[in-house]
Amino acid sequence: MDFAIPLNPDAPLPMYRQIYEGLRHKILAGKLAPGQRVPSTRSLSEYLKVSRNTVAQSYAQLLSEGYFQAIVGSGTFVCRQIPADLSEATLPQPTQLPHQHNRSLSTYGESLVDFNPFVPPDPSAAISxxxxxxALDEFPQAIWRQLLSRHCRSQRDALDYNPDLLGHRPLRQAIADYLERSRQVCCHPDCIAIVSGxxxxxxxxxxxxINRxxxxxxxxxxxxxxxxAFAAQGASLCPISVDELGIVVEELPxxxxxxxxxxxxxxxxxxPTGAVMSLSRRLELLTWAQxxxxxxxxxxxxxxxxYGERPIPALKELDRNDAVLYMGTFxxxxxxxxxxxxxxxxPDLVDVFCHAKWLADRQSPLLEQYVLTDFIAEGHLERHIRRMRNLYDRRRQALVQALSKYFARQASIMGENAGMHVMMQLNLLLSDEEILARAVQVGVGITNASPYYLKNSCRGQFILGYTELNESQIEEGIYRLSKVLKV
Ligand SMILES: Cc1ncc(COP(=O)(O)O)c(C=O)c1O
Structure with a gap:
């Protein structure tokens, strides 16, 4: 009989499902012909030695999916219209599938095939x-948890869309106040949009x-x-040099x-150079753009x-003609x-940004916006920043001192008065690849700066973050580098 189906009562798949799969497989493999009569549930159950109800369940499934057809007064048949391309003979073998797609990606999609979202160094290096x-270990988790549970308990609103497309209004107010205090950027909260980073x-x-x-x-x-992000929209990118005073405005086309x-x-x-743009360059840039x-x-x-001095105001602070779109991140x-x-x-761009944000991902999660609002309003943000500034300053000084102690004139650094990393220029007779390979040998991770250049990359430049390492790790890392590089 064509209806022999191997059944295993101990298998995790229920018996009715095994019968269903067995019959479906026979249809797709062409072993049961379209229009062929199928046995009654009673005779198949006797033949397979299972209950009639079990067979009836599998028939019901095959009928509902269109593999079987019931004709009143005549019985049940294999459907006459099983499409030819469903038959297994025409399906590709599963093992052939993965590499055989011939999809046509967009130019942007093509550019992402070999894109590495995580630039080295390897976080598993002993000293990275x-x-x-x-420094995530220093984040005040207890306070954050407390604020989170405050809002988890009471906020049904956080489950729904915020009718305010710009983001939670009290958070925008808190950011406006913070920007005025810390960056001298004066703006109305209704000109601030909350985004996902x-x-x-x-x-x-x-x-x-951008149009192509x-x-x-x-x-x-x-x-x-x-x-x-600019290339994805088809922009024509124009790389402009950077020197110790920031972008070289003269080079703008x-x-x-x-x-x-x-x-x-x-x-x-x-x-990544760490240059702080000088006031004259800022004014020059604003004039050029306007x-x-x-x-x-x-x-x-x-x-x-x-470090050392107060943060210098943002470029936006000098902008009197709405020529600057200012963005920041937590x-x-x-x-x-x-x-x-x-x-x-x-102000003239508020609506269009709201609409673009809505189309991109609707809005950023509300619960976190509630928590962050309280975190800023209750003073935790600025307290945390002050604490981190002191910590990073000590780590930064440890790095500067270690570089001077172990490399002397063979290494110079840029951008050490601000931020969370420095750029190191090594003056050694080694290629960048050799330097990276030797660093890996001694368990030290550093980042080569050349991929960040669109043109004219410089040899021997490396980016060193210091915020995650303590002072002795920093000293040890630089010591190991000096040993393996200065041979
Ligand atoms: C210069 C610069 N801008 C923007 C970002 C993006 O930050 P986020 O999307 O996490 O806010 C980064 C992240 O590393 C960055 O280095």
């Missing part, structure tokens, strides 16, 4: 000078402004996340086929950390998984 990472702020800006082929000026070297639409800068602590109707994107990602001062950042928008 990873950059841009807060500054990466989303950059991404939305790119979507809103539009020119975007970026710092060279610069932040890869911004470069990718004066005569281009398409005028520069956006200029992306990190004036407080240029990423004269051409270009919009400046100011990414103020780690400006809270300035990823560096609190923790990166929080995914809360903010944009200070010129």
């Amino acid at each position: 000078f990873r950059y841009g990472r807060p 500054s990466q989303q702020a950059i991404d939305l800006t790119a979507r809103i402004f 082929g539009d020119t975007v000026a970026i710092e060279n070297p610069g932040y890869l996340g911004a470069k990718q 004066k005569f281009a086929l398409s005028p520069t639409k956006l200029i992306y800068v990190t004036p407080s602590h240029q990423f 004269a051409r109707g270009a919009l400046i994107i100011e990414d103020d990602y780690d400006s809270e950390y300035r 990823s560096k001062v609190l923790f990166p998984a929080l995914r809360i950042g903010y944009l200070v928008l010129p």
